[in-house]
Amino acid sequence: MVFSSIEKVQDNLKAHRYIADRSLATVIYLAVSLGKPLLLEGEAGVGKTDVAKVMSAALDTRLIRLQCYEGLDVNTALYEWNYPKQVLRIRLEEGAQRSKEDLGNIIFSEDYLIRRPLLEALQSDQDQPPVLLIDEIDRSDEEFEAFLLEILSDFQITIPEIGTIRAKHRPYVVLTSNRTRELHDALKRRCLYHWIDYPTFEKEYQILVAKVPQVREVLARQICGFMQVVRKMDFYKKPGIAETLDWASALIVLHKDELDGDVVQETLGCIFKYREDISKMEAEIMGKKIDLEKVLEDYLARHFG
Numbered sequence: 001m002v003f004s005s006i007e008k009v010q011d012n013l014k015a016h017r018y019i020a021d022r023s024l025a026t027v028i029y030l031a032v033s034l035g036k037p038l039l040l041e042g043e044a045g046v047g048k049t050d051v052a053k054v055m056s057a058a059l060d061t062r063l064i065r066l067q068c069y070e071g072l073d074v075n076t077a078l079y080e081w082n083y084p085k086q087v088l089r090i091r092l093e094e095g096a097q098r099s100k101e102d103l104g105n106i107i108f109s110e111d112y113l114i115r116r117p118l119l120e121a122l123q124s125d126q127d128q129p130p131v132l133l134i135d136e137i138d139r140s141d142e143e144f145e146a147f148l149l150e151i152l153s154d155f156q157i158t159i160p161e162i163g164t165i166r167a168k169h170r171p172y173v174v175l176t177s178n179r180t181r182e183l184h185d186a187l188k189r190r191c192l193y194h195w196i197d198y199p200t201f202e203k204e205y206q207i208l209v210a211k212v213p214q215v216r217e218v219l220a221r222q223i224c225g226f227m228q229v230v231r232k233m234d235f236y237k238k239p240g241i242a243e244t245l246d247w248a249s250a251l252i253v254l255h256k257d258e259l260d261g262d263v264v265q266e267t268l269g270c271i272f273k274y275r276e277d278i279s280k281m282e283a284e285i286m287g288k289k290i291d292l293e294k295v296l297e298d299y300l301a302r303h304f305g
């Protein structure tokens, strides 16, 4: 079942507790309908990886994930030969009268292949193509990016010992980048592109209520209002939605129904993950440079009168 409209995408994702604005739903709809890879960029924690996860759930298909990192090479991403198994086979064949060529054909056959995510995605033989998540591509090296470009152009690979393997169905491809470096134009050209921004107050409120349903309305509003204020300030690493959800869960465990300066200070570790950011926020609260209660009051008054 493929999405029949943009609204269906939105509804379907929402049923899987993902809140997508119209622009994101549109680009997902187009990516699925046109069979084009979808490139999602944005700061950490804005919901990029989750798009691939909920897409696979909504499309009722498998999620295959390739996590990128510095030094990721083609073997780890595509396939490797099962060397211990090959050696074992050679041992077992000792004394048998098999020609070298025959033995070669045996140990370089599919039985001795270890499929890594990209090959698995190309070879998947389910009815519905899998979702292939290529996560944090900006962390991989440029050579790897060039190799990916090839895969995303042809959806086929050649294994010298076996031959060419072509995808029966093109997987739904989602690439994410935290933009620690710029990606190549050639790769971008292959993809539909969408920038996921930090959420608006309203969007984050919806996400919070969907993900942490125990949260009371007043607390949820205060948390989301606070996050809006914090993200306008200058920090080394601004909190994403993951931090909002963690913080809300922590406040619930601590039986807090409302925010106050003390509890914010005690739980800053849920929001910030760098010592410098925590110190800075502490100083702001203690020095009353930011008067928390006032900030929240003003914010909520402005938004909800």
Ligand SMILES: Nc1ncnc2c1ncn2[C@@H]1O[C@H](COP(=O)(O)OP(=O)(O)O)[C@@H](O)[C@H]1O
Binding pocket: 017, 018, 019, 020, 042, 043, 044, 045, 046, 047, 048, 049, 050, 051, 176, 207, 211, 240, 241, 242, 245
């Ligand atoms: N629009 C959204 N709807 C529901 N949950 C979201 C949304 N955006 C982010 N989240 C949640 O926030 C957290 C971080 O999202 P994630 O996809 O890991 O971020 P990223 O990959 O951009 O770093 C996850 O728990 C995710 O479920």
Ligand SMILES: [Mg+2]
Binding pocket: 045, 048, 049, 050, 135, 176
């Ligand atoms: Mg991610």
